[in-house]
Amino acid sequence: xxxxxxxxxxxxxxxxxxxxxxxxxxxxxxxxxxxxxxxxxxxxxxxxxxxxxxxxxxxxxxxxxxxxxxxxxxxxxxxxxxxxxxxxxxxxxxxxxxxxxxxxxxxxxxxxxxxxxxxxxxxxxxxxxxxxxxxxxxxxxxxxxxxxxxxxxxxxxxxxxxxxxxxxxxxxxxxxxxxxxxxxxxxxxxxxxxxxxxxxxxxxxxxxxxxxxxxxxxxxxxxxxxxxxxxxxxxxxxxxxxxxxxxxxxxxxxxxxxxxxxxxxxxxxxxxxxxxxxxxxxxxxxxxxxxxxxxxxxxxxxxxxxxxxxxxxxxxxxxxxxxxxxxxxxxxxxxxxxxxxxxxxxxxxxxxxxxxxxxxxxxxxxxxxxxxxxxxxxxxxxxxxxxxxxxxxxxxxxxxxxxxxxxxxxxxxxxxxxxxxxxxxxxxxx
Amino acid sequence: xxxxxxxxxxxxxxxxxxxxxxxxxxxxxxxxxxxxxxxxxxxxxxxxxxxxxxxxxxxxxxxxxxxxxxxxxxxxxxxxxx
Numbered sequence: 001x002x003x004x005x006x007x008x009x010x011x012x013x014x015x016x017x018x019x020x021x022x023x024x025x026x027x028x029x030x031x032x033x034x035x036x037x038x039x040x041x042x043x044x045x046x047x048x049x050x051x052x053x054x055x056x057x058x059x060x061x062x063x064x065x066x067x068x069x070x071x072x073x074x075x076x077x078x079x080x081x082x083x084x085x086x087x088x089x090x091x092x093x094x095x096x097x098x099x100x101x102x103x104x105x106x107x108x109x110x111x112x113x114x115x116x117x118x119x120x121x122x123x124x125x126x127x128x129x130x131x132x133x134x135x136x137x138x139x140x141x142x143x144x145x146x147x148x149x150x151x152x153x154x155x156x157x158x159x160x161x162x163x164x165x166x167x168x169x170x171x172x173x174x175x176x177x178x179x180x181x182x183x184x185x186x187x188x189x190x191x192x193x194x195x196x197x198x199x200x201x202x203x204x205x206x207x208x209x210x211x212x213x214x215x216x217x218x219x220x221x222x223x224x225x226x227x228x229x230x231x232x233x234x235x236x237x238x239x240x241x242x243x244x245x246x247x248x249x250x251x252x253x254x255x256x257x258x259x260x261x262x263x264x265x266x267x268x269x270x271x272x273x274x275x276x277x278x279x280x281x282x283x284x285x286x287x288x289x290x291x292x293x294x295x296x297x298x299x300x301x302x303x304x305x306x307x308x309x310x311x312x313x314x315x316x317x318x319x320x321x322x323x324x325x326x327x328x329x330x331x332x333x334x335x336x337x338x339x340x341x342x343x344x345x346x347x348x349x350x351x352x353x354x355x356x357x358x359x360x361x362x363x364x365x366x367x368x369x370x371x372x373x374x375x376x377x378x379x380x381x382x383x384x385x386x387x388x389x390x391x392x393x394x395x396x397x398x399x400x401x402x403x404x405x406x407x408x409x410x411x412x413x414x415x416x417x418x419x420x421x422x423x424x425x426x427x428x429x430x
Numbered sequence: 431x432x433x434x435x436x437x438x439x440x441x442x443x444x445x446x447x448x449x450x451x452x453x454x455x456x457x458x459x460x461x462x463x464x465x466x467x468x469x470x471x472x473x474x475x476x477x478x479x480x481x482x483x484x485x486x487x488x489x490x491x492x493x494x495x496x497x498x499x500x501x502x503x504x505x506x507x508x509x510x511x512x
Contacts, residue, residue, distance in 0.1 A: 042480055044451070044501045049479060056449070080499070082480075097500060115481050127463045127474030137478030138498065142447060142454030227472050228462055358476070358484060361469040389468075390483040390494070395476070417483075417494075 012038045012076075014312045015092070015105035017083055017260060020048020021298055022290025023111030024066040025305030026312070030109070031073035033313035039075060040094055040103065042082035046070070048113055049133060050298060053140040062298070078103070083260060084418050095422045107285050107312040110273070111305060112260050114291035116158075116251035117398045120356045120364065121349040122222040124250070128229025132162045132251035139169055146170035148246040151232050153177035153220045156253035156340045157297075164208040166249070174243060176209075177218040177234055179252070180340050185216055188339035198332065219346065223248055253340050255398045256292045263415050271407070278319055279308035287312050296333035303329055347403055356403075357396040359389020367404065377406035390417045437506040452497035452508055453478075453485050464497065466511040487511075 014030040016023045019041035031037040039046065045055040046067060054063040070077075081094035081101055092108075094101045116131040123129065130138065132154055139145045150171045152163050155178055163173045178185070189202075218236035223229055231244045261273040266281035266288065268274060273288040275281055281288050289304035290296075296304075303326045310319035350356060352365035362384045370380045377400070380386055387393030387400070400406050434445045439459035446455045453475050456464060463472035465486050475485035480499040488509040489495040497508070 042499060044449075044499070080501075097495075115477060115479065118476070125467070125471060125473060127472055130475060131477050134476055134478035138451075138453060138457075138475055141478075141498065142450035143457045144454075355471075358467065358473070358482065361467050361471070390486075391481060395482050 010038065010076075010101070011104040012036050012106070014038075014107045014109060014309070015040065015103060016109045016111055016309075017041075018048065018111035018113055018290070019043065019046040019077065019079075020111060020113045020290065020301065021050060021062075021066065022113070022301040022305035022308075023048065023109070024070055025302045026109045026111055026287070026289050026309035027075045028066060028069035028073050029306045029309030029315075030107075030313040031070070031075045031309075033310065033315050033318075035107075035313045037073070037075045038078055038103070039070070040078040040081050040083060040092075040101075042080065044079050046077060046079075049137060052137055062302075066302075082416055084415050084422065086264065093422070095416075095418050100422050107287065108264070109305075109308050109312055110261050110264070110266075110281070110286065110288040110292060111290045111301075111308075112257040112292050114254040114256050114295060115394065117253055117255045117402075118250075118395055119154075119252050119346055119349055119399050119402065120354050120396075121220060122351050122354050123225065123229070124223055125355050125358055126223050126225050126229045127227070128225065128246060129223045129248045129250060132156075132159050132249040134251065135247055135249040136162045136165050139166060139171075145247075147172060149174055149244065150247045150249055151175050151177070151220075151234075151243055151245045153179075153218075153232070153234070153248065153250045154252045155179045155342065156251070157336065158251060158254070160205050160209060160214075162249060163212060164205055167208065167212070171247075173212050174245060175234075176212060176214045177220060177236075178214065178216045179219040179343055179346060180216060181343070182216040184339050184341075188335055219349075220248065220250060221349065252342060252346075253337075254291060254295045256295060257394075258292055259392075259394070259415055261286075261288055261292060277323060278311035278316065279304055280311060294333070295337055296330060297336065299329040300326070300333050342402060350403065356399060357384070357386040357389065357393075359391050359395075360385040360387075362386040362396075364403075367400065371404045371406075380406065392416070435502045435504050435506075437502050437504070437508060439508045440510060440512075446502055448502075450502050452487065452489060452495070452500045452502055452506070455502050456487065456497060456508060456510060461510050464510050472511075 013035035014037045016027045016039045019039045047054045051063045081096040083094045085093045092103045222233040272294040287308040289308040290301035307319045350364040473484045476482040485497040487497045
């Protein structure tokens, strides 16, 4: 376990893509049922986003439990490798810093997680503006944050977790701006009585955030600076004001990563990967667990991972025994997503010259004009190159869907930009 | 220091803790902008998880390396856009 592999040709009963909570739970339960299992992940370590860095030395009992279980069950870990093609059924190609890996599998479990949703506003492309989870991930991997002034903005429970983490690491968290209304947040809070564990977590978080201003109904309208962030302009009701800071950590809740699932031919429903009660997608033998099946948080991810792992290892009765628990966690997830739904006013954030597509520097006016002329997303892409840069619309796609109503489109291989040498390997195969 | 890695960022030598990503090393070297966009704007990491491609730098002569996903190795030569 945990040995990076450089050679080709590995075969697994169950291959898990993604080493976050869902992937860890899936891999552990499948391996504990006797399957030969590997996890492949493009990050350098296990844990995904929420448990990033916890594989070294964790203080979180839940993370420790699952990291221990995958190790004890002899799950192989293939780090720093990004799956980019399937040259034939049951074979995947993954690119790492050192070359291409060819991975064979019988059953596949997709646990590709979620990314942050970003919304464009004037100045959001300035160095110093990062995602909320984005800044946390950067700090976890060594970015110095001590004594830096940070404003946290956007929406979702992640903002609070990020604030607590950055403060612990010595940042001066000046303010948390949450776009959702006080009313929605209150009714969500009242609903927590059904989950005592969540109340405990919330109270602990409240202690860790003591003294930090937390404003609801508040969002950033501009990031200001000349080549580097100097301040952020916030709005709340009719009031607009500026706060000087070194970093703006801004994310608008999460979007499921569905690109690999689409690439494998799995159907989506309402923008998330469609699965049956055993977490199997519409493609037989391909399962999906965690945020890619709908944003649900840690508990839903773990239980879905366990069910997928058991089902992939043909332990369907054991999987069935977990269905009730999954239902309970999903109810919590539903109320969470309702509480942090985005308000309409955020559609007015981008100005005519605000860049929407950061890869190709396409501004909002060009897209809005095409939209008014009745163009669809595909036409807009062809006319402007929006969403056709290296991120392939992963950053602007979610924003454009919210702003203009154009749904995200299908992906073609390579799922991610790869080196020419890696493509030659695909061609040689054919 | 066994738990440290030495590398160069834009020709400047520095030592970073082991496990540090290239993106963190660039920031530790005092560089705030990582790359120039297609219209010449300065950019820096946004997502921190390998999706946005804003953190691209040149590592050992290899362009377009996503610095937030690569762990620093001894002797690495990292270059950002000027």
